[in-house]
Amino acid sequence: MISGSPLASDLAAVLLQDDVLKKLFIDADYQVSLNTKFQVSIKNHTAQLQTAPVEVAGNEDTAQ
Numbered sequence: 001m002i003s004g005s006p007l008a009s010d011l012a013a014v015l016l017q018d019d020v021l022k023k024l025f026i027d028a029d030y031q032v033s034l035n036t037k038f039q040v041s042i043k044n045h046t047a048q049l050q051t052a053p054v055e056v057a058g059n060e061d062t063a064q
Helices: 006-015 019-027
Strands: 030-034 040-044
Touching: 006 019, 006 030
Parallel strands: none
Antiparallel strands: 030 040
């Protein structure tokens, strides 16, 4: 969703002209904010996958 601000619409148009950024914005959930000081903030709100820890067998000494 793009706000009613002409500047926000122009920023979105410029960002979406870049193929890499366009793919990032399509594949994930990003929030782009522009404040009154013209500072841009881009936050990734894509859910992170939770993975179970994997045990790796170490080199155990088997001295007899």
